[in-house]
Amino acid sequence: MQIQHRNGEYEVRFESLEECFQALPSDVRIVTDENVANAVDSLVRFCHVYVIPPGETSKSLEVFGQILSWLASTRASRKTMICAVGGGVVGDLVGFAASAYMRGVPFYQIPTTLLSQVDSSVGGKVGIDLPEGKNLAGAFYPPCGVTIDVNLLNRLPERQFMNGMAEVWKYGFIMDAALVDLLSADRLHTAHPNLLSVVGRCIALKAEVVQQDEYETLGLRAILNFGHTVGHALEHFSGYGKMLHGEAISVGMVVEARLGERLGLTKEGTADQIQKLLVCQGLPVTDVGLRSEDALIAAMYGDKKSLDGKLSFSLLTEIGHCKLIEGVSEESIRMALRES
Numbered sequence: 200m201q202i203q204h205r206n207g208e209y210e211v212r213f214e215s216l217e218e219c220f221q222a223l224p225s226d227v228r229i230v231t232d233e234n235v236a237n238a239v240d241s242l243v244r245f246c247h248v249y250v251i252p253p254g255e256t257s258k259s260l261e262v263f264g265q266i267l268s269w270l271a272s273t274r275a276s277r278k279t280m281i282c283a284v285g286g287g288v289v290g291d292l293v294g295f296a297a298s299a300y301m302r303g304v305p306f307y308q309i310p311t312t313l314l315s316q317v318d319s320s321v322g323g324k325v326g327i328d329l330p331e332g333k334n335l336a337g338a339f340y341p342p343c344g345v346t347i348d349v350n351l352l353n354r355l356p357e358r359q360f361m362n363g364m365a366e367v368w369k370y371g372f373i374m375d376a377a378l379v380d381l382l383s384a385d386r387l388h389t390a391h392p393n394l395l396s397v398v399g400r401c402i403a404l405k406a407e408v409v410q411q412d413e414y415e416t417l418g419l420r421a422i423l424n425f426g427h428t429v430g431h432a433l434e435h436f437s438g439y440g441k442m443l444h445g446e447a448i449s450v451g452m453v454v455e456a457r458l459g460e461r462l463g464l465t466k467e468g469t470a471d472q473i474q475k476l477l478v479c480q481g482l483p484v485t486d487v488g489l490r491s492e493d494a495l496i497a498a499m500y501g502d503k504k505s506l507d508g509k510l511s512f513s514l515l516t517e518i519g520h521c522k523l524i525e526g527v528s529e530e531s532i533r534m535a536l537r538e539s
C-alpha cells in the first residue's frame with residue numbers, strides 16, 4: 200500500500216519481519232525496547248542495536264538525547280537508515296530522533312503493537328513528551344517505509360492487544376460500518392484469520408484521512424479524534440500509565456456518542472449500541488474518573504486540540520459516519536458525562 204505525503208510517498212509492506220530484515224541496508228541502526236528485544240530473537244544479527252527501557256517514560260528528552268549521542272558515537276551518516284522496532288513509544292521517539300539527527304536521516308518503522316500497526320506508524324507524526332505534557336515536542340516526519348507483520352502480535356500481552364482494538368473499533372465507528380459489522384460478527388484475536396485484513400483496512404482508512412490533511416490544518420484529520428477529547432482528559436486525570444490509551448478512548452467513545460445524541464446529531468440508540476459492542480470486546484465503557492466533571496472539563500480545555508477556548512469534538516451522525524463539531528457547550532458535555 201502506497202501512502203502519499205507532501206514530499207513524496209512511502210510503502211506499507213505486509214510481510215514477515217524476516218523478509219523485512221533481509222531487505223534492510225547494511226548501514227542501519229536499530230532502536231527497540233527491552234520487551235521487544237526479548238520477543239524478537241532475530242535482532243541479534245544486527246551490529247548496532249540500541250535498547251531502551253519499555254514504557255511511556257522513555258519518550259523523554261533524556262532518552263531522545265541518548266539516541267542522538269549513540270547515533271553520533273556509532274558514526275551514523277546522513278545515509279544511515281534508522282529503524283524503529285517497537286510500539287508507539289519507540290516509533291514516536293525514534294522517528295523524532297531520525298528527524299533531528301543531521302537534520303534528517305531515513306527512518307523505517309516496524310510497529311510491533313496492534314496500536315502502533317493501525318495508528319501511530321502511519322501519518323508521519325513523531326515526538327516526545329515533556330515534563331509539562333504529553334507529545335509537546337515533535338515533528339511531521341514520514342518514514343521511508345513501514346513493515347506490518349501481524350505475527351509479531353502473538354507475544355503481545357492481551358491488555359495491549361485490547362488497547363489497539365479500541366482504535367480498530369474507532370475506525371469502524373467513524374468511517375466504516377462494514378468493519379463494525381465484521382468485528383461484531385466474530386471477536387478478533389491474534390490467531391484470527393481476519394486479523395491481517397482488519398489491520399490493513401484500518402491503515403487504509405487512516406491513510407485516506409491523513410493524505411487529505413497531512414498537517415492537521417483542514418480539520419479533517421481531527422475526525423480521528425472520536426472518543427479522544429474525553430479519553431485524553433481521562434488519561435490525564437487518572438495519571439498516564441494507569442489507564443491505557445485505548446481503555447480511556449473506549450470510555451470516551453461512549454461518552455461522546457451520548458454527547459452526539461444529546462446534541463441531536465447522533466442517531467438515537469447509537470451510544471447504547473457502541474457500549475454493548477465495546478463491552479463484548481472486553482473494553483471498559485465507564486470509569487470512576489467520569490464523576491470528576493470539573494477536573495475533566497479543565498483537562499479538555501487544556502487539550503491542544505481545543506480551538507479558541509471552545510471545545511471541538513469528532514461526533515458520529517450514525518455508525519460509520521462522523522462530523523467535526525466546534526463550540527460544543529460545557530453544559531452538554533457535563534450532561535453526557537453524567538449519563539455515562
Ligand SMILES: NC(=O)c1ccc[n+]([C@@H]2O[C@H](COP(=O)([O-])OP(=O)(O)OC[C@H]3O[C@@H](n4cnc5c(N)ncnc54)[C@H](O)[C@@H]3O)[C@@H](O)[C@H]2O)c1
Nearest residue numbers: 234238253254286287288311312314315319324351354355
Ligand atoms: N504518532 C502517532 O500518530 C501516534 C498515534 C497514537 C499513539 N501514539 C503514541 O503511541 C504510544 C503508545 O504506543 P503503544 O500502545 O504501542 O505502547 P508501547 O510502545 O508502550 O508498547 C506497549 C507495551 O508493549 C510492549 N511490546 C511492544 N511490542 C511487543 C511485542 N510484539 N511483544 C511483546 N511486547 C511488546 C512494549 O514493550 C510496551 O511494554 C504513546 O506514546 C502515544 O502517544 C502516537
Ligand SMILES: [Zn+2]
Nearest residue numbers: 366427444448
Ligand atoms: Zn488514539
